[in-house]
Amino acid sequence: MSGAVEYFQYVLAPQMLIGLVLGVAVILVALGLTIIFGLLDVINMSHGEFYALGAFIAVALGTIGLPFWLLLILVPLVMLPVGYIVERGLIQRVFHTGERHVTTLLLTFGLGLVLEDTFGLVFGPNPYKPDIPIAGGVEAFGIFLPSYRLFLIVIGGAIIAAVAFMVYRTRLGAMVRAAAYDRHMAASLGVPVQHVYAGAFAFGVALAGLAGVLLAPIYSVFPTMGRDFILIAFTVVIVGGMGSIAGVVVAGLLLTQVQAIVSLYISPVWSDPIVFGIMVAMLMVRPQGLFGRLGHG
Amino acid sequence: MRASHVLVGILVTASLIFAAVGAAMNDTFYLRLATEALIYAGLALSVDILLGYTGLLSLGQALFFGMGAYLSALVLMIVPSFWAAFAATAIVSAIAGLVGGFIVNRVRGAYFALITFGMAQIAAKVVYNTRALGASDGLIGVPVININLGIASISSASPAAFFIFVLSLIVIFYVLSAYLLDTPFGRLLIALRANENRVQFLGYRTMTARLAAYVIAAMIAALSGALYPMLRGFVSPELLFFATSGNAVITVVTGGAGTLVGALYGSLLLTLLKSVVGSYTEHHLIVIGLLFMGAVVFLPKGLMGVVRPAIERMLARETKP
Numbered sequence: 001m002s003g004a005v006e007y008f009q010y011v012l013a014p015q016m017l018i019g020l021v022l023g024v025a026v027i028l029v030a031l032g033l034t035i036i037f038g039l040l041d042v043i044n045m046s047h048g049e050f051y052a053l054g055a056f057i058a059v060a061l062g063t064i065g066l067p068f069w070l071l072l073i074l075v076p077l078v079m080l081p082v083g084y085i086v087e088r089g090l091i092q093r094v095f096h097t098g099e100r101h102v103t104t105l106l107l108t109f110g111l112g113l114v115l116e117d118t119f120g121l122v123f124g125p126n127p128y129k130p131d132i133p134i135a136g137g138v139e140a141f142g143i144f145l146p147s148y149r150l151f152l153i154v155i156g157g158a159i160i161a162a163v164a165f166m167v168y169r170t171r172l173g174a175m176v177r178a179a180a181y182d183r184h185m186a187a188s189l190g191v192p193v194q195h196v197y198a199g200a201f202a203f204g205v206a207l208a209g210l211a212g213v214l215l216a217p218i219y220s221v222f223p224t225m226g227r228d229f230i231l232i233a234f235t236v237v238i239v240g241g242m243g244s245i246a247g248v249v250v251a252g253l254l255l256t257q258v259q260a261i262v263s264l265y266i267s268p269v270w271s272d273p274i275v276f277g278i279m280v281a282m283l284m285v286r287p288q289g290l291f292g293r294l295g296h297g
Numbered sequence: 298m299r300a301s302h303v304l305v306g307i308l309v310t311a312s313l314i315f316a317a318v319g320a321a322m323n324d325t326f327y328l329r330l331a332t333e334a335l336i337y338a339g340l341a342l343s344v345d346i347l348l349g350y351t352g353l354l355s356l357g358q359a360l361f362f363g364m365g366a367y368l369s370a371l372v373l374m375i376v377p378s379f380w381a382a383f384a385a386t387a388i389v390s391a392i393a394g395l396v397g398g399f400i401v402n403r404v405r406g407a408y409f410a411l412i413t414f415g416m417a418q419i420a421a422k423v424v425y426n427t428r429a430l431g432a433s434d435g436l437i438g439v440p441v442i443n444i445n446l447g448i449a450s451i452s453s454a455s456p457a458a459f460f461i462f463v464l465s466l467i468v469i470f471y472v473l474s475a476y477l478l479d480t481p482f483g484r485l486l487i488a489l490r491a492n493e494n495r496v497q498f499l500g501y502r503t504m505t506a507r508l509a510a511y512v513i514a515a516m517i518a519a520l521s522g523a524l525y526p527m528l529r530g531f532v533s534p535e536l537l538f539f540a541t542s543g544n545a546v547i548t549v550v551t552g553g554a555g556t557l558v559g560a561l562y563g564s565l566l567l568t569l570l571k572s573v574v575g576s577y578t579e580h581h582l583i584v585i586g587l588l589f590m591g592a593v594v595f596l597p598k599g600l601m602g603v604v605r606p607a608i609e610r611m612l613a614r615e616t617k618p
Binding site: 043090093094097099101102103105106107109110111112113114116117118120121231234235238269270272273276277279280283284287 | 348352354400403404406407408410411412414415416418419422423426543546547550580581582583585586587589590593594597
């Protein structure tokens with residue numbers, strides 16, 4: 001009996017906790033992605049690069065001596081106008097073409113390339129590793145967890161709850177959902193649809209930037225950091241249902257646990273193919289994902 | 298005479314002159330680079346059949362390209378025969394295209410793009426981690442082969458001869474695709490792009506047409522990939538990565554989607570740009586990315602959208618004096 005408890009304590013539980021931290025991180029990135037898709041019907045291929053942009057801004061501002069806690073607020077605020085300009089200046093240009101999915105996907109893909117190479121140009125190819133803002137660890141029930149990761153789980157949960165509250169319980173969120181459901185009807189009722197679109201894009205991008213700041217101390221900062229992360233974020237959005245906030249949370253927790261368990265029992269090498277396999281299977285069987293779209297119930 | 302055919306004629310003539318000059322100057326580097334550009338042009342051609350005609354954006358065409366390259370390398374290492382490698386690739390890619398087609402054609406639009414992307418990622422990760430396929434190192438030591446053409450024999454080690462051989466194959470792929478897209482089947486594909494629901498009401502089975510387009514594209518991508526180990530003597534997992542698929546999409550969109558010939562010019566343009574910009578800075582992606590974004594926003598028909606109408610006007614002037 002004690003063998004089973006020890007196994008749980010030293011093998012299974014730490015692995016699942018690592019999975020949970022990754023899950024919260026993935027959800028933070030995927031939230032912006034799903035809001036942008038749910039409202040604008042745009043697949044933002046440059047989302048991973050906005051995540052990296054947030055991390056790089058944090059690194060740059062960190063070197064001039066700004067504390068981490070200030071960056072946590074400052075970086076998303078800096079990202080908001082960036083996202084707003086990208087939506088108004090770039091995405092709107094191809095938004096009204098017949099094949100919106102394809103053209104916006106291509107445009108944001110190009111933007112991602114440019115951003116990624118710019119990071120390499122400005123910051124060089126070597127990774128930066130910001131200091132962990134909270135040192136030490138916590139031990140509960142014999143399971144050890146670094147304090148910063150615990151903080152990440154707590155603040156990640158708070159951010160997710162705050163976003164869900166904003167979308168489903170505020171007047172602003174109601175406007176967003178109305179515009180997602182029927183943009184013409186929303187516009188005729190006086191919702192400034194253009195600004196809601198650009199604002200939602202900016203909001204999604206700012207969330208990605210916030211995730212970049214939060215995760216930089218753990219996963220370190222380098223130009224292609226967005227690329228590895230965006231794959232799993234896309235998978236989460238697809239499995240959860242494009243545009244669904246609940247879907248992102250459920251799928252994010254589920255898939256990262258699958259990854260953690262697969263790494264433990266089969267091999268870390270197989271965790272990615274299996275997770276992508278789940279995505280492909282989901283697209284085949286139920287392309288709309290686990291939950292419905294934003295604004296559709 | 299169509300403007301696209303004139304453009305292909307110009308391309309072939311220029312390539313032959315280039316090969317002659319290259320051979321006279323005993324050049325290897327530029328001839329090999331141009332051969333690689335042509336091989337990637339074949340991949341881009343397959344993307345254009347899907348994107349430009351059928352309206353399906355494949356973000357995972359590297360799956361078939363890389364599969365062809367690995368298969369060809371494996372066959373060549375056992376039997377150093379071009380035709381054995383070519384036939385094996387053709388058969389396997391047709392089957393893989395059919396199986397893959399059944400999976401991906403269940404969905405449309407953005408979901409199609411993402412499912413092709415996901416499938417290619419799975420394949421890339423599996424190959425990357427399979428020891429038998431060389432894992433992250435890829436397969437090295439693919440032998441030099443002599444391609445027996447009945448009347449003559451071409452060595453893959455001869456840069457000029459192999460360049461002309463690859464050129465002829467890619468032009469054959471182009472001619473076959475252009476012919477096919479001109480038949481009623483091709484019209485059906487174009488109709489699918491315009492409005493798939495209406496095509497169904499006209500009594501056509503859209504699934505069959507989409508599947509056929511997917512299999513043809515898979516075969517062209519795989520057969521182009523099969524040429525890669527003959528040129529470079531190795532294959533690496535990078536051939537399966539998203540960068541390869543992404544580059545093919547950039548090539549098609551910059552060259553001009555839905556023109557076929559745009560894929561050929563796009564590939565040459567991009568390779569040229571990479572080597573020119575690459576000689577000044579390693580950050581050529583900024584330039585290519587900006588060019589690509591510019592093409593998406595300002596030139597929906599790409600480079601060919603500008604060049605082809607000019608040629609068409611010239612041709613029209615000649616026919617009515």
